[in-house]
Amino acid sequence: MRPRLCRMWVVWAGAALLPAGCSDAFNAGPPRYVEQERLTTDFKDKPVLQGKVRAALAKHFGDAPNEIKVPEGSGLPLGGAYLANYVKQGDAVKSIAYVPATPTSGSSDPQPVEGGYGLYRKHCLHCHGVSGAGDGPTSSFLYPRPRDYRKGLFKFTSTPTGAKPTRSDLRKTIEYGLHGTSMPAFEALMSKAEIEQVIDYVIFLSLRGESELSLIDEASTSDEKDPEALSEDVVKDIIQSVAKKWQAAESLVMNPPTPRVEPTHASVMRGRELFLGLNKTGNKVECAGCHGPQAVGNGPTFVAQEVFNHIVFGGNPSAMPERVAELEKSDPKAYELWKTSLDEWGNPLRPANLNRGIYKGGRRPLDIYWRIAKGINGAKMPSHFPTLEPDKIWDLVNFVLELPYEPKLLEGAKLPEALPAAKTAGNAAPTASESIARGQGGL
Numbered sequence: 330m331r332p333r334l335c336r337m338w339v340v341w342a343g344a345a346l347l348p349a350g351c352s353d354a355f356n357a358g359p360p361r362y363v364e365q366e367r368l369t370t371d372f373k374d375k376p377v378l379q380g381k382v383r384a385a386l387a388k389h390f391g392d393a394p395n396e397i398k399v400p401e402g403s404g405l406p407l408g409g410a411y412l413a414n415y416v417k418q419g420d421a422v423k424s425i426a427y428v429p430a431t432p433t434s435g436s437s438d439p440q441p442v443e444g445g446y447g448l449y450r451k452h453c454l455h456c457h458g459v460s461g462a463g464d465g466p467t468s469s470f471l472y473p474r475p476r477d478y479r480k481g482l483f484k485f486t487s488t489p490t491g492a493k494p495t496r497s498d499l500r501k502t503i504e505y506g507l508h509g510t511s512m513p514a515f516e517a518l519m520s521k522a523e524i525e526q527v528i529d530y531v532i533f534l535s536l537r538g539e540s541e542l543s544l545i546d547e548a549s550t551s552d553e554k555d556p557e558a559l560s561e562d563v564v565k566d567i568i569q570s571v572a573k574k575w576q577a578a579e580s581l582v583m584n585p586p587t588p589r590v591e592p593t594h595a596s597v598m599r600g601r602e603l604f605l606g607l608n609k610t611g612n613k614v615e616c617a618g619c620h621g622p623q624a625v626g627n628g629p630t631f632v633a634q635e636v637f638n639h640i641v642f643g644g645n646p647s648a649m650p651e652r653v654a655e656l657e658k659s660d661p662k663a664y665e666l667w668k669t670s671l672d673e674w675g676n677p678l679r680p681a682n683l684n685r686g687i688y689k690g691g692r693r694p695l696d697i698y699w700r701i702a703k704g705i706n707g708a709k710m711p712s713h714f715p716t717l718e719p720d721k722i723w724d725l726v727n728f729v730l731e732l733p734y735e736p737k738l739l740e741g742a743k744l745p746e747a748l749p750a751a752k753t754a755g756n757a758a759p760t761a762s763e764s765i766a767r768g769q770g771g772l
């Protein structure tokens with residue numbers, strides 16, 4: 330029975346990528362949202378609250394992906410009309426098989442709309458999963474893992490730490506992909522209008538997932554017997570507050586206050602000093618503590634590369650928990666470091682090797698400026714603005730962009746004495762957590 334159902338899924342997904350076979354989500358007939366684990370584990374003895382969370386999600390977002398509802402005040406273009414070609418608004422099913430083209434398509438003629446859901450199912454679902462949990466059938470074979478949108482946390486943004494991405498940040502990720510990862514570029518596969526539709530759907534899934542998390546948080550502080558718990562007003566407030574964060578992002582873009590400093594040798598050398606923490610002007614910069622003195626991504630605040638490679642790549646991906654358990658027994662210190670070498674989603678994380686000239690979030694000077702100024706959400710890379718003046722950030726940008734062409738820039742460089750980790754490099758659990766806590770600033 331399984332193989333037959335699996336084949337059905339192959340047809341749906343356009344047979345794009347199937348090394349992983351079928352996950353249970355695909356064997357169960359029509360696609361269903363996957364619930365947050367906490368809804369069953371934390372609410373074992375609270376069936377009423379559990380039911381209220383489920384009912385709230387079904388009421389405001391629809392029961393299943395092929396029965397989409399759009400919550401009031403979602404902020405999505407045309408009230409979410411591009412999410413699919415059968416969006417429910419209130420109790421009415423609104424067929425939108427034909428709606429005017431989105432403004433970006435450059436044509437005012439009516440065009441057929443597949444809708445964000447159809448496009449997502451075809452191009453994204455096998456990695457990002459039905460609920461946007463990053464758990465599609467291909468996902469367990471990928472490093473890094475596809476994004477789980479449900480935390481509402483996105484890495485490559487132009488907005489301050491922790492803020493939502495703008496539509497244009499998402500557009501860039503989807504059009505050009507994330508270099509050095511399996512996240513593909515869709516520029517050639519989808520029209521501009523289709524990319525806008527899939528952006529709507531990613532926002533929809535993130536809005537749904539983050540609302541689900543907030544509803545679970547609210548339920549966990551509520552009384553099972555209180556009839557007012559998770560009342561309609563509370564539910565609406567929760568969803569609205571998530572939606573408002575998405576709407577706010579558009580006006581939060583952190584454009585550099587000063588133009589790029591000329592990438593002269595002097596600027597590159599100033600950036601190098603900052604990178605190595607040698608700058609004596611009172612700015613405490615700790616890039617090398619994570620990226621390593623040669624910027625290969627092996628700083629002492631992360632678990633040693635060999636240990637990382639063994640755990641992440643040393644066998645069947647599904648047996649990773651067993652390899653971690655072995656490490657806990659055989660090398661408790663390395664195990665402590667391993668635990669701090671995970672991202673906010675609990676996935677293994679490595680600082681970038683800056684000698685390769687491959688940047689996930691784009692290679693324009695402005696992209697690197699954003700990465701350094703506002704950090705990478707969920708990935709421990711901290712923000713440096715306004716601690717560092719914009720000119721110094723530009724010096725760092727100039728240094729980072731020069732390094733792949735001038736590997737000698739960091740030849741023989743060492744971590745500064747001031748970093749206690751330098752004394753016991755590679756073996757410094759307390760220092761690591763201290764330094765990461767410093768670096769985490771506001772994630």
Ligand code: HEC
Pocket residue numbers: 448449452453454455456457467471472473474475476482483484485486494499502503507510511512513515527528531689
């Ligand atoms: C082959 C697997 C794969 C496919 C297919 C795929 N993605 Fe991804 N996607 C990834 C991975 C892996 C990441 C995370 C990379 C990382 O964190 O370094 C990612 C990350 C993202 C992010 C997060 C960016 C950020 O700033 O955090 C978005 C948004 C995204 N993908 C959208 C899409 C959309 C939309 C589609 C379909 C049109 C799609 N992806 C298809 C693998 C995939």
Ligand code: HEC
Pocket residue numbers: 484604614615616617618619620630678679680681683687688689690691697700701705708709710711713725729764765768769
């Ligand atoms: C606390 C650890 C930490 C510190 C401190 C840190 N980084 Fe990072 N950095 C990371 C991690 C982890 C990544 C990889 C994130 C990912 O792949 O999702 C990264 C990625 C990057 C990238 C690649 C961005 C991309 O688009 O792929 C650049 C460039 C970078 N860091 C520069 C710097 C500079 C310059 C500094 C100092 C001003 C710095 N980092 C400080 C942890 C750190």
